[in-house]
Amino acid sequence: MLSNLATRDVETLIHPYTNLSTFRETGPLVLERGHGVWVYDSDGRPYLEGMAGLWCTALGYSNEELVEAASEQMSRLPFTHLFSGRSHDPAIELAETLKELMPIPTSKIFFTSSGSEANDTQVKLTWYLNNALGRPAKKKIISRIKGYHGVTVASASMTGLPANHADWDLPLPGFLHVGCPHHYRFAEAGETEEAFSQRLADELEALILREGPDTVAAFVAEPVMGAGGAIAPPSGYFEKIQAVLDRYDVRFIADEVICGFGRLGTWFGSEALGMRPDSLSFAKAVTSGYMPLGGVSIDEPLYKALVSQSAKLGTFGHGTTYSGHPVACAVALKTIEIYKRDRIVEGVAEKAPHFQARLSALAEHPIVGEARGIGLIGGLEIVADKNSKRQYDPKAGVAARCVAFAQAEGLIVRFLAGDRIAVCPPLVISPDEIDTLFDRLICALDRTEAWIA
Numbered sequence: 001m002l003s004n005l006a007t008r009d010v011e012t013l014i015h016p017y018t019n020l021s022t023f024r025e026t027g028p029l030v031l032e033r034g035h036g037v038w039v040y041d042s043d044g045r046p047y048l049e050g051m052a053g054l055w056c057t058a059l060g061y062s063n064e065e066l067v068e069a070a071s072e073q074m075s076r077l078p079f080t081h082l083f084s085g086r087s088h089d090p091a092i093e094l095a096e097t098l099k100e101l102m103p104i105p106t107s108k109i110f111f112t113s114s115g116s117e118a119n120d121t122q123v124k125l126t127w128y129l130n131n132a133l134g135r136p137a138k139k140k141i142i143s144r145i146k147g148y149h150g151v152t153v154a155s156a157s158m159t160g161l162p163a164n165h166a167d168w169d170l171p172l173p174g175f176l177h178v179g180c181p182h183h184y185r186f187a188e189a190g191e192t193e194e195a196f197s198q199r200l201a202d203e204l205e206a207l208i209l210r211e212g213p214d215t216v217a218a219f220v221a222e223p224v225m226g227a228g229g230a231i232a233p234p235s236g237y238f239e240k241i242q243a244v245l246d247r248y249d250v251r252f253i254a255d256e257v258i259c260g261f262g263r264l265g266t267w268f269g270s271e272a273l274g275m276r277p278d279s280l281s282f283a284k285a286v287t288s289g290y291m292p293l294g295g296v297s298i299d300e301p302l303y304k305a306l307v308s309q310s311a312k313l314g315t316f317g318h319g320t321t322y323s324g325h326p327v328a329c330a331v332a333l334k335t336i337e338i339y340k341r342d343r344i345v346e347g348v349a350e351k352a353p354h355f356q357a358r359l360s361a362l363a364e365h366p367i368v369g370e371a372r373g374i375g376l377i378g379g380l381e382i383v384a385d386k387n388s389k390r391q392y393d394p395k396a397g398v399a400a401r402c403v404a405f406a407q408a409e410g411l412i413v414r415f416l417a418g419d420r421i422a423v424c425p426p427l428v429i430s431p432d433e434i435d436t437l438f439d440r441l442i443c444a445l446d447r448t449e450a451w452i453a
């Protein structure tokens with residue numbers, strides 16, 4: 001029996017990434033407030049937020065400094081924009097701060113309001129750049145099967161998940177996908193991680209040669225795949241991929257929407273995994289999820305091209321009303337100040353071995369095939385047979401059931417396609433809370449095992 005609030009929800013809201021058919025029976029989990037790594041539902045029940053919302057609330061749920069930063073900016077200047085040369089001090093200061101933090105040579109910052117818009121912007125900038133450089137045929141974009149880059153038309157085209165393509169008439173022409181770097185699931189018998197990485201780099205090279213290097217503009221990749229399964233890459237992967245991209249002058253775009261701002265124990269995932277992208281997209285933890293903000297880094301050659309295009313066309317014809325919203329920028333500035341002052345990124349590096357040890361131990365559980373991660377992110381896969389890696393019928397919804405059991409235990413984690421479960425808590429989680437998270441996850445796995453039997 002659904003509560004009054006739940007009934008009103010079912011009658012009025014369309015929920016993203018929700019089975020809108022079964023949702024009519026299950027109804028929503030209505031959350032009302034949060035504190036630290038805990039959120040509370042409308043009946044006052046606490047849940048450990050093991051997903052940091054949607055991989056974003058890095059500083060947890062009741063950070064008064066972020067609230068004050070937003071409130072102060074709201075009182076002073078709640079809105080102005082960056083169009084036609086208009087500006088405001090939070091955007092200027094944030095761009096300066098980000099430029100200094102970027103792990104790659106960065107000339108300018110362009111702001112968006114989401115990760116999808118950031119990645120859409122990357123595609124458009126890549127096309128615009130190649131037109132400016134007089135190579136109009138170099139436009140194809142390569143991403144990976146199971147990669148996740150958002151839902152706008154271009155970013156969903158880069159996303160490599162069936163739910164974002166089937167019956168959406170996507171991907172658009174010119175968006176190509178190469179193999180997923182998931183060693184556990186896709187390596188051949190006996191294939192080492194290095195050999196698997198080499199095979200994927202060879203596959204990328206073969207695709208570029210088949211399509212013609214003068215038609216391939218960019219390759220986009222998350223350091224650790226998020227929504228595609230919380231998949232950490234095999235060793236040597238990005239080094240080998242990078243060599244191919246360098247050989248054919250293919251722009252490398254890192255989608256740091258999840259990994260940016262400390263998730264892997266470094267400021268950006270690119271640093272942890274030895275990536276040398278030309279540009280990166282960020283969002284989510286830049287404001288600890290408290291305000292919608294994203295953006296892209298602009299390297300000097302791209303900036304020069306944008307300037308020459310403006311001289312030719314009369315304007316830089318891109319940007320949205322809320323690109324660089326002053327309240328979002330003020331919150332981002334405060335967020336980054338706290339990351340630095342409280343040594344949040346270093347703290348992740350210190351806590352990660354404990355988190356990863358607890359995660360890896362789950363691989364011993366009778367229904368878990370793989371449990372692997374890096375930093376404070378982890379993915380595990382439920383299998384029907386550990387030896388053959390056979391999966392359950394997707395219709396059985398085993399991982400969804402496990403996540404429901406976790407919720408009943410007071411833990412929020414997320415199920416993803418392929419019976420995978422993602423864990424990605426706020427970066428401020430304490431060692432004791434890490435233990436609580438995994439203790440509850442084990443209870444959920446035990447209950448799932450009993451339910452299957």
Ligand code: PLP
Pocket residue numbers: 054055113114115116117119148149150151222226227255256257258283284
């Ligand atoms: N890129 C990655 C790696 C993401 O995980 C996400 C969202 O989860 C996006 C892009 C899209 O961001 P948004 O939902 O803010 O549009």
